[in-house]
Amino acid sequence: MSAQLTLFESLPGEPDGLRYAAEFVSPAVEQKIISEIRTLPLQPFQFGQFEGKRRVVSFGFRYDYDLRLLQRAEPMPGWLAETVEKVETFGGPSTKIRQVLCTEYDVGVGIGWHRDKPHFDRVFGLSLGSACKFRFRRPAGKSWERFTLDAEPRSLYMMSGPSRQIWEHSIPPVEAPRYSITFRTMIDEPDLGASV
Numbered sequence: 001m002s003a004q005l006t007l008f009e010s011l012p013g014e015p016d017g018l019r020y021a022a023e024f025v026s027p028a029v030e031q032k033i034i035s036e037i038r039t040l041p042l043q044p045f046q047f048g049q050f051e052g053k054r055r056v057v058s059f060g061f062r063y064d065y066d067l068r069l070l071q072r073a074e075p076m077p078g079w080l081a082e083t084v085e086k087v088e089t090f091g092g093p094s095t096k097i098r099q100v101l102c103t104e105y106d107v108g109v110g111i112g113w114h115r116d117k118p119h120f121d122r123v124f125g126l127s128l129g130s131a132c133k134f135r136f137r138r139p140a141g142k143s144w145e146r147f148t149l150d151a152e153p154r155s156l157y158m159m160s161g162p163s164r165q166i167w168e169h170s171i172p173p174v175e176a177p178r179y180s181i182t183f184r185t186m187i188d189e190p191d192l193g194a195s196v
């Protein structure tokens, strides 16, 4: 199933807790954010001894896969402030973004099946530059139940509840360069000694 969610519509098969907003930022803001991301010291994603092809920079906190610990990272840059505020408004009262990850996907790069680290609570993702198939799956007997969100450029998704905690997500190799910014809340004050 491939579908486009709106704020007010829910579609059969969509994971509970998933919300989607098309055109969350304007084309001008999208271009500004992409140009800022391009100036960041993006590094290939490090997963223990493995190196992912996507390139990332974290702000607020970052998860160190070697140490298996949450670490403090640089504070969020000023050019992100307005967008963070907009995401917090979208998230509703008491939404506080504590961690930001800027990611660059070159053509042919995607991200494998995973759930985000348990240190984080809700996850919001801003898609920039090109669309992607944002896939979800959860076990259903011996198979998987699946759902695909067409995440358009300039859109925002929010994963909370089952869509965040139970369903896994992945992105197949993209066909045009894509950038994303993921914004994460935390339930508690992070314990920087806690590894998972």
Ligand SMILES: O=C(O)CCC(=O)C(=O)O
Pocket: 101, 103, 111, 116, 125, 126, 169, 171, 179, 180, 182
């Ligand atoms: O690029 C995205 O929208 C998703 C990124 C993601 O799943 C992650 O960084 O864990």
